[in-house]
Amino acid sequence: MDVIDILLSNEPLKAEEKEYKIKRLSKVYKADVIFKLKGLSYNRVADIKNMNNEDVSVHIVLAGVKEPNLKNKELLEKYNAVTPAELVKKMLLPGEIEDISKAIEKLSGYRTNTIEEIKKK
Template sequence: MDTLELLLSATPKLPEKQIKLKRLSKECNGEVIFNLRALTYNRVAELKEAHAGADLEVHIMLAGVISPDLKSEELKRKYNAVTPAEMIKNMLLPGEIEDISREIEKLSGYRITTVEEIKKK
């Protein structure tokens, strides 16, 4: 099959993965697991435009964490927050926010090598 046929036959889906938050797992006496999903190019562009320099990592998290529901009213009440972004900043340490955001970026093809050169034989 040539490349065009391969692309036409493919059913691509966004990569997903699970991560465990060490500190919260210890504090909660149970595994605190976040399910992450890659973001599309258009979604990343929207986030960069809307939040350039201001809490971009937090908004990447809000877009890329598929569970738990970070927009949950219960979580906002628990962490004394009006918005989901404020809740994340109250719940997590700055380094945790950055690490989770980076994991979503990696799933989305950033911060990794996504191509390789083909050597001529």
């Protein structure tokens, strides 16, 4: 089977999703605080990187966190945040933001070894 046949005979892949426990929040709240993360499309990653904004990691988190809904009005009010980006910065530590951002990038195919050279014999 050639590559075209393989690609045509299978369904296009959907963005990968995984769940991650936020250790500090889980410890403090004595309950598992789990975020469901999803991989981002090439266009979404490009849009975020082209924002010319120092908060790239925050925007990757906002785009890649499927649950909890970081745009939830009640959550924004609870943390006295005007925007979802402000909520992320108030709710999470800088290191947590970076770790979540990196996990989303991995789900999006970044920060991993995604190709392998075929050596001819």
